Amino acid sequence: MRRSAAPSHTPNGLLAATWRRRFAATALVVCATNPAAWAAEDTSANAGLSPKQVAQTMAIGDSLSTGLGLAAGAVEANPLVSTTPLGLVALAGMKLLMLNEIDKYPEEQRVPLQRKMSSFWGGLTANNLMLAAGATGGLAIPAGLLASYMIYNSEKFEQAEAAALAKANQKHDFRVSPTYTVVTELSVRPAKADGSYDPDATLTTVEVKTTNPLLAKVNTYLHPDGTKYYVEGHRLKTTG
Incomplete structure (x- = not known):
């Protein structure tokens, strides 16, 4: 997403407010009716959000912040992204389905993917929020890159990936015992x-x-x- 040099397509504050309300209402309805998207993974008592939950939050944050940026007059740079409220909600839903699909992967492959997705979507969210606040691309893009870097290199993700790899190294092939009951x-x-x-x-x-x-x-x-x-x-x- 980038900031448009032209005036916003909304001719007055009333239309802009109406667009924001429509987007927010649609997003809230979809999120409220999809509790499976926020299902908790196995986490320790003090672990906070799991890698999957962080990725889910960033996926939804990307779409919500895109809507805020559009309402503030920014322009979506990706022509493949639908900028309607329903289109942005559908995009968030596709990301959540993608995260559910990689649940089938072994943990040592799943956690690194969740880490990369969180970093990418988190960077886009930061960029969008900066544009929604009135910043230019010269400020929004570096802010997005910094947020992406910080999420990827966060201590929580470092620990989660290290734990997954350590667990994988301790696994052993299951072999059939010669006697059985x-x-x-x-x-x-x-x-x-x-x-x-x-x-x-x-x-x-x-x-x-x-x-x-x-x-x-x-x-x-x-x-x-x-x-x-x-x-x-x-x-x-x-x-x-």
Whole structure:
């Protein structure tokens, strides 16, 4: 978004106020009717917002601040973005759906993506708010870049990404025990040739026979034929 050199398209204060009210009302209705978008992740008692919640906040903030900037006379620089209130709300919804989709990724891949998205959308939000306050691009763009840098390098994101990578390094492939009394059904995706996670792989199910029930979440499963799978869910079927 950039500040327009021409006068605002709203001919008087009444029309501008009406536009703001319409945008705010639409945004509030959509956010209020979509509580799943604000569902909390697993966080410790003193962790504050999770990486996903920060990214959700920045996604919605980008659209809301774009609306404020437009109401103040700024011009949307991206021709692909609809500048109607409904279009901006729809854009925020698409971002939230994108964040929900990457929930399927392993944590060591998911957290870095949430960090980058938060940084990008947070920078755009800061830029838009500066334009809405009457700043020129010479001030708004550096402010957006600074906000993006600060969000990306924040201590919370540093800790979250480090914790995710450390947890990934402690994971071990789950292997079948030679004796068994328990049958568990796993929902799995085959790994890539190099053993990494493949989000596009077909989700399938396999039955695994073990001595004891799987009490903790299983992250990966190594089939006796050597195929590595990433586990997306599991359920107990039978016990002997």
